[in-house]
Amino acid sequence: MQIEPGETIAYLGLGSNEGDRAAALEQALVALERTPGVRLLRRSTWVETELVGDGPAQGTFLNGVAELATRLAPVALLAICKELERAAGRTLPAARNHPRPLDLDVLAHGSVTIDSRELTVPHREWHRREFVTAPLAELGVDTATWRRWEPPQVLGTAAGLAALTTNWRTGGCSIGLVPTMGALHAGHRSLIDRARRECDRVAVTIFVNPLQFGAGEDLAAYPRGLERDVALCREAGADAVFTPSPEAMYDPGFASRIRVGHAASGMEGAERPEHFEGVATVVAKLLAIARPDRAYFGEKDAQQLAVIRRLVRDLGFPVTVVPCAIVREADGLAMSSRNIYLDAADRVASTVLCRALRRVDAAFVAGERDHGTLVQLARDEIATEPRGVIDYVELRSETDLTELPAGAIAADVAAAGVRMLVAVRFARGPRPVRLLDNLRLGAGCAGDAGADVGAGSDSAAAGTDA
Ligand code: PAF
Numbered sequence: 512m513q514i515e516p517g518e519t520i521a522y523l524g525l526g527s528n529e530g531d532r533a534a535a536l537e538q539a540l541v542a543l544e545r546t547p548g549v550r551l552l553r554r555s556t557w558v559e560t561e562l563v564g565d566g567p568a569q570g571t572f573l574n575g576v577a578e579l580a581t582r583l584a585p586v587a588l589l590a591i592c593k594e595l596e597r598a599a600g601r602t603l604p605a606a607r608n609h610p611r612p613l614d615l616d617v618l619a620h621g622s623v624t625i626d627s628r629e630l631t632v633p634h635r636e637w638h639r640r641e642f643v644t645a646p647l648a649e650l651g652v653d654t655a656t657w658r659r660w661e662p663p664q665v666l667g668t669a670a671g672l673a674a675l676t677t678n679w680r681t682g683g684c685s686i687g688l689v690p691t692m693g694a695l696h697a698g699h700r701s702l703i704d705r706a707r708r709e710c711d712r713v714a715v716t717i718f719v720n721p722l723q724f725g726a727g728e729d730l731a732a733y734p735r736g737l738e739r740d741v742a743l744c745r746e747a748g749a750d751a752v753f754t755p756s757p758e759a760m761y762d763p764g765f766a767s768r769i770r771v772g773h774a775a776s777g778m779e780g781a782e783r784p785e786h787f788e789g790v791a792t793v794v795a796k797l798l799a800i801a802r803p804d805r806a807y808f809g810e811k812d813a814q815q816l817a818v819i820r821r822l823v824r825d826l827g828f829p830v831t832v833v834p835c836a837i838v839r840e841a842d843g844l845a846m847s848s849r850n851i852y853l854d855a856a857d858r859v860a861s862t863v864l865c866r867a868l869r870r871v872d873a874a875f876v877a878g879e880r881d882h883g884t885l886v887q888l889a890r891d892e893i894a895t896e897p898r899g900v901i902d903y904v905e906l907r908s909e910t911d912l913t914e915l916p917a918g919a920i921a922a923d924v925a926a927a928g929v930r931m932l933v934a935v936r937f938a939r940g941p942r943p944v945r946l947l948d949n950l951r952l953g954a955g956c957a958g959d960a961g962a963d964v965g966a967g968s969d970s971a972a973a974g975t976d977a
Contacts, residue, residue: 520621521585523618524643549580556649589630627684638654665752675751676712713748778814778905778934806819850946907929908930
């Protein structure tokens with residue numbers, strides 16, 4: 512094969528399943544040959560294939576591969592491909608997996624690796640598609656050095672994550688960050704799913720953050736299962752998982768802490784004095800490293816969410832904080848990584864939190880506005896379950912979780928939203944467990960996952976763990 516100075520070998524995938532398929536593919540090759548800066552070196556035979564993935568009922572494809580010598584940069588070659596697709600009668604942007612008269616993909620371009628919004632090279636799926644690998648094999652192309660994208664990329668260093676997200680940003684990709692402490696469950700999955708829907712690239716962080724555990728808390732015993740977690744991230748379509756060691760996050764000289772003031776006082780802050788300082792510090796660090804456009808947090812930890820919103824506003828992080836609805840078990844228990852600590856009797860008893868919140872919600876919907884009455888209703892319901900001991904029952908403003916005065920809730924405050932938050936301790940089993948739950952009153956069957964709220968909206972989110 513003759514390559515001239517300034518040329519690069521590139522491979523295109525060609526496909527068609529509408530109209531005269533063979534003619535469309537042959538015409539595309541002729542057009543490519545006539546394109547300045549492109550020389551067609553070789554082409555495979557066409558193979559007949561079925562659609563890969565879901566899509567409307569449609570005919571089979573003819574597919575093949577062309578080997579080019581080109582002076583065009585990858586994006587310029589892509590632009591030519593799009594032009595030829597349009598000329599063949601394809602409407603662009605095209606609906607996913609719909610029939611098409613012509614489909615041209617840049618499979619590879621020399622040894623370059625690109626992961627941008629418009630183009631991923633080598634093609635993201637090349638190694639998973641037989642209609643690409645078989646024609647390449649027919650041409651005897653050596654693909655041993657071609658990058659195989661096997662997301663998620665698992666990264667252990669801040670520098671690695673920063674380099675990856677910088678690369679994404681440079682390629683025009685929007686970035687979603689899902690900070691977690693692992694032991695992932697359906698609540699976390701809903702955060703990743705939402706990030707996947709809203710962002711071009713998604714990074715999940717898995718880090719059991721020692722700074723947010725107090726003395727005597729369950730840092731050492733906190734549930735861990737990296738392999739399972741990475742599998743869940745893979746299934747959810749995350750692009751990267753950042754899983755640093757404590758030493759990689761906090762070098763021996765690490766001495767800075769972020770204190771968030773009022774938002775972190777009371778409720779969880781009263782129970783765990785340094786907890787939110789640890790949360791704020793690690794979240795600030797993750798935001799600084801990854802510089803995401805959007806960061807996703809579960810609403811089960813409503814006070815944590817308020818702390819993070821305050822932090823982001825106060826320090827000017829250019830990120831949209833996206834709250835995601837609580838995900839519940841079928842019987843109403845809010846999902847949490849620590850639920851596995853519940854023994855059978857406590858697990859049955861644990862539904863009392865959700866029952867109490869729903870009872871208060873029903874009263875609120877029926878018009879009850881007295882602060883004390885609403886709190887007492889929750890307390891009475893929780894008291895029906897002798898295994899549970901109340902830590903707190905609080906009624907707070909939805910906007911920033913500030914305390915509400917005693918007496919009747921003013922109409923404008925009720926309209927802006929009020930949220931009830933409860934913490935209940937179950938200490939009779941072999942292992943004491945503290946459960947949190949909360950509900951925005953009058954928001955329908957609030958707290959149930961799937962509420963598709965807008966970016967930065969206050970209305971709803973997933974049960975993760977603080
Ligand atoms: O909610 C959690 O899992 C953690 O508190 C967070 C936000 C990942 C910080 O460590």
